[in-house]
Amino acid sequence: ESNAFQCDEFLIDLENVSFSYPGQGQVLNGLNFQLRKGERLGLIGPNGSGKSTFMHLLMGLIKPDSGSVRLFGQPMEGEKDFKQARKRLGFVFQNADDQLFSPTVVEDVAFGLLNNGKTPKEAVALSKKMLQALDLDGFEDRITYKLSGGEKKLVSLATVLVMEPDVLLLDEPTTGLDEQTVRRIVDLLNDLDMGYVVVSHEFDFLAKTTRDIFAMKNGQIRFQCTSDKFKPAG
Ligand code: ADP
Structure with missing residues (x-):
């Protein structure tokens, strides 16, 4: 040591x-x-x-x-x-396209939660809450690749923050x-x-x-x- x-x-x-x-x-x-x-x-x-x-x-x-x-x-x-x-650790990539890969916003935000064993119902509820906290109400069903650069960045932050990282x-x-x-x-x-x-x-x-x-x-x-x-x- x-x-x-x-x-x-x-x-x-x-x-x-x-x-x-x-x-x-x-x-x-x-x-x-x-x-x-x-x-x-x-x-x-x-x-x-x-x-x-x-x-x-x-x-x-x-x-x-x-x-x-x-x-x-x-x-x-x-x-x-x-x-x-x-x-x-919550890592926010420089390029939001490296972070987002699901067809819709809610699928992207819920992905990590589902991976961690949350039920689909819990994952969707937490994802919606997270989107609301970021003033992205109503973005759940938006098509990810059609979002503007700024919207993508905010959604990529949502995917990370919803996991409640320590850093x-x-x-x-x-x-x-x-x-x-x-x-x-x-x-x-x-x-x-x-x-x-x-x-x-x-x-x-x-x-x-x-x-x-x-x-x-x-x-x-x-x-x-x-x-x-x-x-x-x-
Ligand atoms: P910064 O983020 O400060 O711009 P980087 O960490 O991206 O710097 O790069 C530091 C150095 O490492 C640069 O000289 C860059 O060309 C080189 N480098 C970065 N990524 C790679 C890689 N995957 N393979 C080889 N060299 C790389």
């Missing part, structure tokens, strides 16, 4: 994590990162600095070459550990969205009880939705700054 001590407050604890894609240079470079219960953290950095890779690593979609990943107090040593942890992971949630939908997402995040990590290249959005921002560079966290003090250099 590389570290003799740990903190019970950490839901996410990455220690000295390095990763490279096959045949490529190092993408994550000795990364250290912690998220405590209820914390709202932003991650910003130039294209290619490793933000998406970091997210995929948290989900166990890729495995670190070295270093350790601890989620909810448990060391992630194999797929079985990640499978357990993923039940408590939300959002990868560039504002990409391609109009201002009104971005405002809705800002309000939605501010109203949530759970903690989250949000990756975005828009510091305005991060300032409105997070308490601390981590600036990433070359696969490392260069510094951390409270979001009200964070600004472009120069």
Whole structure:
């Protein structure tokens, strides 16, 4: 064990994590990162600095070459550990089309609930309630692929939130969205009880939705700054 001590407050604890894609240079470079219960953290950095890779690593979609990943107090040593942890992580993909695959909205929102053993009746009731909470009343029977980009993003948030994760992971949630939908997402995040990590290249959005921002560079966290003090250099 590389570290003799740990903190019970950490839901996410990455220690000295390095990763490279096959045949490529190092993408994550000795990364250290912690998220405590209820914390709202932003991650910003130039294209290619490793933000998406970091997210995929948290989900166990890729495995670190070295270093350790601890989620909810448990060391992630194999797929079985990640499978357990993923039940408590809500991952919102950058592209809503990667999240939505059912013909209708209610089927998409209910999918995870059904998978978790809820009866169809329970799953539909919870899905409708979730849609209402997101001001998407009446969207149940809408055809998913015909929704606008903003509507798809909100539905993809519904599919994740309905599972009541302990931590939300959002990868560039504002990409391609109009201002009104971005405002809705800002309000939605501010109203949530759970903690989250949000990756975005828009510091305005991060300032409105997070308490601390981590600036990433070359696969490392260069510094951390409270979001009200964070600004472009120069
Ligand atoms: P960011 O999200 O900050 O833009 P990424 O994590 O997507 O950065 O990418 C970091 C680096 O890893 C980039 O150089 C990118 O080209 C490379 N990369 C990302 N995904 C893959 C992949 N699946 N295979 C090979 N290289 C990749």
